[in-house]
Amino acid sequence: MKLIFEKGAPGQHLSLMPPCDVPEVTLSRPRTEPLNLPHVSETELTRHYTALAKRVHGVNDGFYPLGSCTMKYNPKINEDMAALFSQIHPLQPEETVQGCLEVLHESEKLLGEITGMDAMTFQPAAGAHGEFTGLLLIKAYHARRNDAARTKIIVPDSAHGTNPASAVMAGFTVVNIPSGEDGCVDVEALRGAVGPDTAGLMLTNPNTVGIFDRNILEITRIVHDAGGLCYYDGANLNAVMGVVRPGDMGFDVIHLNLHKTFSTPHGGGGPGSGAVGCKEFLRCFLPGPVVTRDEAGYHLTVPEHSIGRVKDFYGNFSVVVKALTYILTLGREGIPEAARNAVLNANYMMKRLSEKYAMAYAGPCMHEFVMTLQDLKDATGCSAMDIAKGLLDHGIHPPTMYFPLIVHEALMVEPTETESQETMDEVCRVFLDLWDLAHQNPQALHDAPTRTPVRRLDEVGAARNPVLRYTGE
Amino acid sequence: MFLMGTYVPNTAAQQRAMLAALGVDRAEELFAAVPREMLVDRLNLPEGLSELSVRQKVSAMAGKNRVYPTVLRGAGSYRHFIPAVVKSVTGREELVTAYTPYQAEISQGILQSIFEYQTMICALTGMDVSNASVYDGGTAAAEALAMCRDRKRNRAYVSACADPQVIETMRTYCFGSGMALELIPERDGRTDLSAVSLGADAACVYIAQPNYYGNIEDARATGEAAHAAGARFIMGCNPIALAVMETPAACGADIAVGEAQPLGLDVAFGGPYLGYMAATKAMFRKLPGRIVGQTHDAEGNTGYVLTLTAREQHIRREKASSNICSNQALCAFTAGGYMTAMGADGLRQAATLCMSKAHYFAGELEKTGLPRVHTGEYFHEFVTKCGDPVKILRALDENGILGGLPVKDGILWCVTELVTREELDRAVSIIKEVC
Numbered sequence: 001m002k003l004i005f006e007k008g009a010p011g012q013h014l015s016l017m018p019p020c021d022v023p024e025v026t027l028s029r030p031r032t033e034p035l036n037l038p039h040v041s042e043t044e045l046t047r048h049y050t051a052l053a054k055r056v057h058g059v060n061d062g063f064y065p066l067g068s069c070t071m072k073y074n075p076k077i078n079e080d081m082a083a084l085f086s087q088i089h090p091l092q093p094e095e096t097v098q099g100c101l102e103v104l105h106e107s108e109k110l111l112g113e114i115t116g117m118d119a120m121t122f123q124p125a126a127g128a129h130g131e132f133t134g135l136l137l138i139k140a141y142h143a144r145r146n147d148a149a150r151t152k153i154i155v156p157d158s159a160h161g162t163n164p165a166s167a168v169m170a171g172f173t174v175v176n177i178p179s180g181e182d183g184c185v186d187v188e189a190l191r192g193a194v195g196p197d198t199a200g201l202m203l204t205n206p207n208t209v210g211i212f213d214r215n216i217l218e219i220t221r222i223v224h225d226a227g228g229l230c231y232y233d234g235a236n237l238n239a240v241m242g243v244v245r246p247g248d249m250g251f252d253v254i255h256l257n258l259h260k261t262f263s264t265p266h267g268g269g270g271p272g273s274g275a276v277g278c279k280e281f282l283r284c285f286l287p288g289p290v291v292t293r294d295e296a297g298y299h300l301t302v303p304e305h306s307i308g309r310v311k312d313f314y315g316n317f318s319v320v321v322k323a324l325t326y327i328l329t330l331g332r333e334g335i336p337e338a339a340r341n342a343v344l345n346a347n348y349m350m351k352r353l354s355e356k357y358a359m360a361y362a363g364p365c366m367h368e369f370v371m372t373l374q375d376l377k378d379a380t381g382c383s384a385m386d387i388a389k390g391l392l393d394h395g396i397h398p399p400t401m402y403f404p405l406i407v408h409e410a411l412m413v414e415p416t417e418t419e420s421q422e423t424m425d426e427v428c429r430v431f432l433d434l435w436d437l438a439h440q441n442p443q444a445l446h447d448a449p450t451r452t453p454v455r456r457l458d459e460v461g462a463a464r465n466p467v468l469r470y471t472g473e
Numbered sequence: 474m475f476l477m478g479t480y481v482p483n484t485a486a487q488q489r490a491m492l493a494a495l496g497v498d499r500a501e502e503l504f505a506a507v508p509r510e511m512l513v514d515r516l517n518l519p520e521g522l523s524e525l526s527v528r529q530k531v532s533a534m535a536g537k538n539r540v541y542p543t544v545l546r547g548a549g550s551y552r553h554f555i556p557a558v559v560k561s562v563t564g565r566e567e568l569v570t571a572y573t574p575y576q577a578e579i580s581q582g583i584l585q586s587i588f589e590y591q592t593m594i595c596a597l598t599g600m601d602v603s604n605a606s607v608y609d610g611g612t613a614a615a616e617a618l619a620m621c622r623d624r625k626r627n628r629a630y631v632s633a634c635a636d637p638q639v640i641e642t643m644r645t646y647c648f649g650s651g652m653a654l655e656l657i658p659e660r661d662g663r664t665d666l667s668a669v670s671l672g673a674d675a676a677c678v679y680i681a682q683p684n685y686y687g688n689i690e691d692a693r694a695t696g697e698a699a700h701a702a703g704a705r706f707i708m709g710c711n712p713i714a715l716a717v718m719e720t721p722a723a724c725g726a727d728i729a730v731g732e733a734q735p736l737g738l739d740v741a742f743g744g745p746y747l748g749y750m751a752a753t754k755a756m757f758r759k760l761p762g763r764i765v766g767q768t769h770d771a772e773g774n775t776g777y778v779l780t781l782t783a784r785e786q787h788i789r790r791e792k793a794s795s796n797i798c799s800n801q802a803l804c805a806f807t808a809g810g811y812m813t814a815m816g817a818d819g820l821r822q823a824a825t826l827c828m829s830k831a832h833y834f835a836g837e838l839e840k841t842g843l844p845r846v847h848t849g850e851y852f853h854e855f856v857t858k859c860g861d862p863v864k865i866l867r868a869l870d871e872n873g874i875l876g877g878l879p880v881k882d883g884i885l886w887c888v889t890e891l892v893t894r895e896e897l898d899r900a901v902s903i904i905k906e907v908c
């Protein structure tokens with residue numbers, strides 16, 4: 001498919017703005033270089049972007065069991081509601097934005113109840129941004145207590161790569177601890193790792209292999225006893241929302257991915273929202289401003305010992321509107337019902353796929369499970385990548401590949417609660433057929449996909465000779 | 474019991490059948506690993522609602538906001554004309570509901586759109602390489618400082634004339650990383666580089682162009698001074714202004730960043746917006762976040778992939794250049810659609826309209842006794858002296874006009890192409906009555 005720069009012709013344009021109705025002004029040192037933007041008609045423009053959209057697989061195009069990403073259905077009412085707030089300037093007088101502030105305040109209250117946290121900021125724009133923010137809260141807390149020795153963040157080896165990267169951005173050094181045989185935290189290893197230099201622990205529960213760590217209270221106690229704080233990565237909250245709360249597990253600070261658990265669309269890689277919640281004793285460190293309420297209404301205030309802003313204004317506000325719409329829709333009963341069905345669907349698929357595929361850990365799982373295709377690879381030469389590419393030819397988005405790093409030839413499957421039994425049955429059949437194909441005709445899988453707009457792409461070549469923009473050649 | 478929209482398609486009977494297949498009676502049994510004492514008895518949340526009731530409830534909240542027909546306030550968030558075609562193409566559900574393009578073969582639309590966006594950002598800034606976006610202008614600036622840091626050079630010099638929110642975000646990031654941040658003082662609404670001496674530890678100099686007060690800085694001279702001290706030069710530029718203003722590349726910038734919200738994104742109470750980042754060839758491997766590259770498939774077809782991933786967190790973990798993972802892909806797609814719709818001529822026209830109307834308004838305000846505080850050139854924002862800002866802003870407010878933002882020495886006004894000459898004349902006559 002041609003690039004937009006290769007379409008149209010000089011002189012083609014849209015008619016968008018009126019002539020200038022005041023005397024024209026120019027700068028004394030104007031731009032002198034040509035500005036090479038596309039020049040197309042409106043017809044060409046819409047066809048180009050429509051063609052691009054057709055070369056994308058979204059949740060509406062089919063099953064999307066991308067583990068750890070919670071690709072649930074994105075309700076359309078959410079989009080309508082967000083649009084109601086599109087024309088509000090972020091620096092309008094407080095009394096003219098009471099509706100926006102109510103959205104933030106109400107979302108804080110409801111999400112606080114769901115997570116067991118006392119306060120929340122919506123400034124972080126994504127999960128990783130939330131991690132960075134939460135870790136700065138931990139840093140500020142220790143600094144305020146003049147406890148300068150606490151420089152280390154403990155991270156299990158199963159953690160997402162953002163955890164250690166965020167810890168380093170927040171100025172900590174990272175201590176990796178190995179996971180146990182069962183994929184959970186090795187409690188003895190944790191005990192050996194904590195000490196007076198421990199600033200905190202980062203953990204997700206259920207963990208990245210889809211198992212709820214039953215030792216969670218002991219884990220958070222060990223960290224607290226050593227003087228550290230506990231950070232909850234909310235990537236996997238969908239399994240337990242309304243069932244068990246991170247705040248009750250002993251966590252002090254948490255980030256949520258509103259674009260995962262709370263149904264806001266991911267937009268092909270953002271915008272998301274990485275809301276950060278914390279216990280009361282950390283409230284004073286939150287990025288400002290936060291929303292407070294008194295008899296006169298809602299106000300924007302900066303917490304006393306705020307770490308400062310992590311972003312302009314109040315975060316990806318429209319995303320918060322969508323999440324609030326979702327929570328109001330599901331309500332008290334719907335939230336845990338969604339979690340139960342997410343877990344039920346995952347277990348159902350796990351059971352069906354166990355017929356042929358090896359699971360990395362024995363069940364039951366929570367909202368996702370990890371398969372290990374090492375044996376399949378040894379027997380047939382077909383890797384997790386090959387199976388994933390085979391799925392593409394059946395209109396199925398593959399599971400997360402090669403994560404977590406501790407599982408060989410990993411495929412991590414997360415169906416979510418919004419998939420029907422019928423869809424999962426069909427998908428399981430495709431998975432099982434591909435397992436057979438791997439044994440009968442492995443070359444067919446090495447060659448997959450064949451029905452997609454492009455075949456497997458040369459990633460090594462792309463990195464070796466980077467072509468990062470169109471140059472007209 | 475009848476539950477409101479959980480978006481769960483499986484009926485109770487289907488759920489029972491699935492549970493039976495698993496050999497369990499109730500879904501609760503699947504949570505056996507959760508210690509019983511931790512289970513939530515009953516959430517203190519309202520009951521679920523029908524779509525109609527949710528619509529009414531959220532609409533009622535939206536109704537408590539005020540939408541101003543005329544806006545003369547910017548300060549980091551700008552109301553511009555957004556062609557209808559932009560919303561039409563960016564609302565496509567495939568794009569809206571997809572995740573990050575990890576599976577390139579079924580994500581070519583997103584990947585190509587980012588490649589096109591990267592190309593347009595390079596065209597706009599004159600820089601060599603753009604990334605796929607970061608969260609917003611503030612985080613783009615903060616990430617740019619980190620790109621310039623090394624063992625010997627750990628001090629960032631930041632213009633006091635930059636947006637205070639951007640400066641605050643930089644400070645927070647520096648609190649994390651341990652980088653030192655020193656403000657370069659302001660004089661006459663511009664960066665006074667003569668007031669600081671760039672030492673051997675100077676990693677970079679950052680200025681905004683136009684700056685927070687709307688003023689055009691002497692960027693070339695600042696860049697030369699930064700480079701003379703062995704420091705990098707970062708410019709934070711308004712992307713609309715770049716259509717008519719000297720490019721960061723022409724001014725010698727090593728990194729160009731900024732808030733790209735003006736490129737087709739709603740003001741939306743502050744977000745989602747779009748941080749753009751572009752760098753020279755010499756520095757592009759330090760760019761954070763996703764970058765899309767062109768390549769080909771086994772049959773020789775051109776295609777696009779996420780590339781240079783060895784910089785990123787999922788490969789490098791604690792050694793990554795940044796932790797960024799999700800960015801603002803749909804916003805970048807929107808900006809690409811906007812720039813395509815506008816074209817070079819359209820973007821220049823928008824910039825010229827903004828700037829000319831701002832100058833017209835400044836002239837009229839001066840006639841009413843509100844002269845500019847600063848001298849020299851400016852783009853579409855400017856600060857005027859003001860006896861009683863509260864009185865002026867209230868009078869405008871009562872007439873459906875969101876006036877400028879009160880700042881240190883007066884009021885910071887902004888005029889974009891959306892405001893007509895009649896609206897400006899009306900604003901002036903309202904101000905005349907109260908001054």
